[in-house]
Structures are given as C-alpha cells and as structure tokens.
Amino acid sequence: MTAATQTLTPRETPRVPGLPLIGNLLGMAKDPAQYFVECYRKYGPVFRLNILGNDYVVIAGIEAATFLGTREGKECLRSKEFWEGLVGEYKATRILTGEDGESHKELRDIMRRGYSKESIKGRYNELVAITDRVIERDWKIGKKVPVVEAMQYMVTDQLGTILTGAAPLEYVKDIRYMILHILNVLVTRQRPKILLKKPHYKKAKARVFELGNKMIEQARARAGKVPDDQKNLIDDIYEAHVKTPDVMPASDLIVALTGPYVAGLDTVANTTAAIVYTVLKHPEVKARVLAEVDALFAEGEIEEGDLLKRIPSLQGAIMETMRLYPIAVAQMRTATKDFMFEGHQIHRGDMVYIATSVPHFMEEYFPEPRKFDIDRYTKPRAEHMQAGAYSPFGRGPHTCLGKSLAEVQIALSMARLFYKLDLELDPPDYELKTKTAPTPGPAMDFKVKVRGYRH
Secondary structure: OOOOOOOOOOOOOOOOOOEOOOHHHHHHOOOOOOOOHHHHHHHOEEEEEEOOOHHHHHHHHHHHHHHHOOOHHHHHEEHHHHHHHHHHHHOOOOHHHHHHHHHHHHHHHHOOOOOOOOHHHOOOHHHHHHHHHHHHHHOOOOEEEEHHHHHHHHHHHHHHHHOOOOOHHHHHHHHHHHHHHHHHHOOOOOOHHHHOOOOHHHHHHHHHHHHHHHHHHHHHHOOOOOOHHHHHHHHHHHHHHHHHHOOOOHHHHHHHHHHHHHHHHHHHHHHHHHHHHHHHHHHHHHHHHHHHHHOOOOOOOOOOOOOOHHHHHHHHHHHHHHOOOOOOOOOOEEOOOEEOOEEEOOOOOOOEEEEEEHHHOOOOOOOOOOOOOOOOOOOOOHHHHHOOOOOOOHHHOOOOOOOOHHHHHHHHHHHHHHEEEEEEEEOOOOOOOOEEEOEEEEEOOOOOEEEEEEE
C-alpha cells in the first residue's frame, strides 16, 4: 500500500497562515528550502500555501521524493501547466521540461546523447583549456571577481563550445534577463505579467531569438556533413527536425537549440559559485582540495577514467554544497486526477510543489545538517544513499537529463580553478548572502579576490 492510497478517510490538509494579498510569498522569497523544512516540521508532509492569490499543495520530505519515482507518482502528476507560459513565449508547441509520459521520452531520446557524459568523452583536456582561457580573461590578479557572473560566462563558454560548437558570450546577459523574467512571471508566478511588457525584456527576448536563428543556420549548414561520432546536441536536434518534423517542428527549434544556455546559465553557475564559497570558507577543506587538484594536474594532461574517484575531497565538497545550497529545491507539477497522499486528498487540477530537498536539512538523515561535512558521502557513512534523502538533481522521470555531464563539468571546472588561482573571500570573514529568483544561489554581489596564480 503506497503513500497515495494508504487511507480512505482524508485528513484535513493544514493551510500555512500568510499575509493579505501576497499570502506566503515572503517566506518563499526569503529561503524556499528552509521555509519548506519549517512547514514540514510544523504541519507534516502535506500542507497548502498561497502565493499572490495562487493556491498550491506542497508534498514534502522523503515521502514526496519516493512518491515521484513510483508509477502512481508518474500517473498522478504532470508538468505541462507550469511550463505552458514559457512554451507560449517562445511560440513553440512543447519543451522537454513541460512534457510527460511518451512525449517526454520522445524528446529525451533526441537530446540524451548531447546532454550526456559521452558528449565530452575524449574532450576533458579541451574543457580544461576552455576553463584556462576563461580564467585568464575574467579572473585577473588583484581583481575582485563577482563570482556568479564570472561563472555564468564560464558555463556559457564551456557548454557553448562542447554542446553547440560556439560560445555566444555576447548574448549571456540577454539570455539571463529573458529566462529570469519568464521563470519568475510565467513558471513560478511570483512576479506580475506586466514585467514582460518592459522594453528591456522585449529587447532581450529579440536577442535570444536572434541567437536561436543563428544556431538554426549553423545546424543547417552542418547537416549531413558531420560523422556520427562527432555530432553534438545541436546536430541531433536539427537531424530530428529534418527526419521527423512532426516530433521536432520548426517552431520548437529555437527553444530546443538555446536550451543548454537556459538550463545551465543559472543552475551550474549558481552551484559552482556556491562551491567557491564553501571551499574558501573552510580552510581544512581547502587544504585537502588543493592537494588533490595539484596531484590531478601534476602530469599536465589528465586521464579521463574515474576522474571523480581521484578527487574525493573536492567531490565531497561539491556534493555537500549541493545539499546545503540546492538548486532543485522543489519540483512543480499539476495533479492529473484525484489521489490520496499520506492520508490527504489531492484534487485534480491542484498545483503541487514536491519539496524533495527537505530531507537535506533533517538530522534524521544528515546528522548536524548545518555542518559542512565533506565526508558524509564516503563509506561507511554514505548518508546520501538513504532512499529519498538526497535529491540535488531532482527526482523521478524529470531528473536532470544533463546530470552526468554536469557532474564532470562542475568537478573539472572547480579542480582547474582551485589549481590555477590563489583565491580568498572578500572580505575574508564574508558570510554568504543568497538570492532565490529565479533559482536559488549566491547573491550577485558575492565576490572573491584573486591574490595570484598558484600554477
């Protein structure tokens, strides 16, 4: 008997008190991960919120993380409604994140190779070279570097070169501005729609479409000329359009082709920026990380096999940062039918937050959950292996498609950054400030000082 069917008599679902008009917006805007934890402790695994007049059911904790992966979870919840605004803004018919079932699998299969770890097989040293180029350009000695912005340019350079064959750095600010507004206004619905009428937004959107059309022309020029083993994500998407235009119509090309930038610009940039903070904040961790990266690059070019096993302290720091500063705080779905979850009635059409990050902050699963402890993930502890406890890339059929690629990209980028540069927090006793919109992460004014080159 599952969480969705364990009782026939529904319990009354508690509603979290809020303020007139804005409801629970302040709690969500300040720190959604902590807000969900506080509500879970006080109200249990199911509760209701109101944000700017929109009602949401929240299902949270281990129970929710487990439910997402079940057959019932897949049947009872879908993504479409939350992403319809984005789809409409691109004048597309569908996107990967907004589809479920066979339609989702169809798109996932087209993009699977391009977003996989295989897409950078044999290219680790190229990724290192790109990172070196970015460091030389953006991380000058004596400079105070705005970390999130610097990481956004690094991610665009890396993903652009590896996945699409080009690094459109001149479009970074436009992509970020457009997607920030779309996510805040049309997806999470935390901002009013009038913001999409702003001239700045319209200009940014036009620039993103300009980039998309350039990418279409580039893909068209490459079509039929690239060997299978050299094709990238863009080649795979355009080939699907040519061979099966009903599956990948022309109207969907711009949103699909610019997808790597939209997907990685905030998520990977926020995560890598947070890792810079956590490693520099903990001198004992920094010492272990520096010893590992010095050994990793001692021979110049690196071997690709078992990369993560050769940098266990850095990998532990990455995983611990993703636990404490999760990007995937919650996943958004709509109930496709009436169902019961943990004794509570969920109704068809209810908008649902699945707060899978709640266990990250619970001592039942991670002792001293506020402590930065990079050894949680090694045996015999392996605290992250408890079912449903650790969900940095989401859960269920919508688990991040680029997970394996992101793991290598983040690890290699951080290893190279710490190997090359002598960094310190600015000021040295800095305590990280965070932002929540459109995705959680370090505040844009977080800076570090480049004291010099280590190598």
